Amino acid sequence: MTPRVVFPNKILPYLLVAPQLAITLVFFYWPAGQAFYQSMLRQDPFGLRTKFVWFANFRKVLADPAYLNSIKVTVVFSLATAIVAMCVALLLAVMAEKVVRGKGLYRTLLIWPYAVAPAIAGMLWLFLFNPSIGSLAYMLRSFGIAWDPLLNGTHAMILLVSAAAWKQISYNFLFFVAGLQAVPKALIEAAAMDGAGETKRFWTIVFPLLAPTTFFLLVVNTVYALFDTFGIVHAVTGGGPGKTTETLVYKVYNDGFVNLILGDSAAQSVILMVIVISLTAIQFRYVERKVHYG
């Protein structure tokens, strides 16, 4: 039983949390409330004609094949990004552990990409793989691959996943390095003495012990891919070709700010809000409990 801290003054505790509450009210509850209200309106861009339509916008959005396609795209993109980012990061972390000299330098270089803004990361990859001027696209072509992310949806998705995952590898790398250091050396040495090879040691001892870190990263990476990749999508593909890379977040922007259909866009952002809230709830319920930060 943890001891309860009791404030002698009844008002003081409220005063202490007041700034945080004010920020939450102004920057979260107010816009969230407005989005919810807007999602039940049909309005022209200038707000000259407004009609209250209850949940018609939601019904319309959920029946729209383009929206369903967008959900599919988002699931594929998020999972692919999370898996690629985590696998590569784990491989790098394990390798970096083995380096004897210059460990710090390797680590610093591997953490570097995390400081790059999403839009800049997107532009970087876009230039490298631009079918007409990209140097890596030129190499792919010389290997006989008809690289064309402008028209080939699969190529566009590969490009997008690479750019998004590349940016997230550093973050995952940091956590895996920390996780690896927490694995008791005695266990590994004991296994080595019993004749377990390196691969066997990794899969039977290190990997299971990393499970909490891996689960935590899976949630964080999925949330990143879902909500934090707008800049990359905007810079690299703009949702094209066709609608093959239009994620849920990008569709909110496109319908709201390009096509000026405010009601639909608001309804979509309310749906996204529900998704974020449930993901956060899952994280608190399962992840916080299982990850041991000791």
Place this chain on the structure above:
Amino acid sequence: MKSFGFAAGVAATFMLLSSTSAFAVTQISWWHAMTGANAEVVDKISKDFNASQSDYELVPVFKGTYPETLNAGIAAYRAGQAPDIMQVFDVGTGVMMAAEGAIKPAADVLTSAGMTFDKSQYLPGIVGYYSKPDGTMLSFPYNSSSPILYYNKDIFKKAGLDVDSPPKTWNEVWEDAKKIKASGAAACGYTSTWLTWIHLENFAAWNDVSWATQQNGLAGGDVELKINAPIFVNHFQALADLAKDGTFKYGGRTSEAKQIFLAGECGIMTESSGGLGDIVKSGMNYGIGQLPYDSDAKGAPQNTTPGGASLWVFADKSDEEYKGVAAFFAYLSKTEVQEYLHQKSGYLPVTLAAYEATKKSGFYDKNVGRETPILQMTGKAPTDNSKGVRLPNLPQVRDIQNEEFEKMLAGQQTAQQALDNAVTRGNAAIKEALGN
């Protein structure tokens, strides 16, 4: 530093207060989307206008790209902070026209300030596009452009083509493109920017065929797209076939294809006349031809429709501000101002007098091809098919068309399927937008 910032703040506040009350100079705000050389033109025109009189001060503010400027204006209007004048690109024209209570027609601004507005002084194709069906001019044309054909003379020579005769019809473009590709003179024969603007909207006008019902939306009401007619299907099937072996190369939805052409990868390109500056700067040995037409079309070539942007005036401003806006529009219509705008920026002049003056000065003899976009737009009196296109949600409809084109060029569907889908989806989106 801190005290300096404070002092500057006080000074700025004082200046703001004094400029509105003491000196009685009315400020006119102008939000625009011009960059580079075109932004310099905006600044010079504003400065000269301010120097020419002492009652008004025009303040130009750069607001980002065309769509960003439009969004900023809409957001500002909703917050009650709209500027006096806003530059809106051609595609946003329908959006602005649908917002009747939010804007004041340019013609009203001029007449209520006691000026007469003589329509006949302006290029008819341009003014018609920015007018209501009853003829009231709603916005003031600022920068207009038209699509033209560019070709790389070095590649033409290598392919054994006549460097002085660019292809005139689309069939000739296809033939020349094939020759360029087959001879190995370049990796691709033909590319194009803005497929929707050039190959649908201007294709329809130039060949005098209908793009949509209700005079392509200009007459208002329920509009239905007509872009799956056989002439469009044949045209796009030819493009799709050429795309298979790379004779036609797709660059992207807007002006990305210009890079492919500048890199010397393709021999021929169709692009806006406003894109000339970059091609001149690249030092390429280029040639200009008029936009190709379809040899099966009876009336072709008819006339092209204006692209570019116009200036919109917001509603609910003071009479003083409207007088200032009217004075600025009158200044902008002056021949020497239009001449400067046209020659410096590459956009079309809006008045006939400025066009005549430029012609007389010998500018077109020295700069071959600069007259082509004007001749294209004004060569014939526009028909119901060639006054322009207008929809309350043109950006969205263009997106739909682009999506279908991309699927077609990737070989996932035929031209007939692509255009049928574009019509079905486009019509549904238009109906939805009109229901607002």
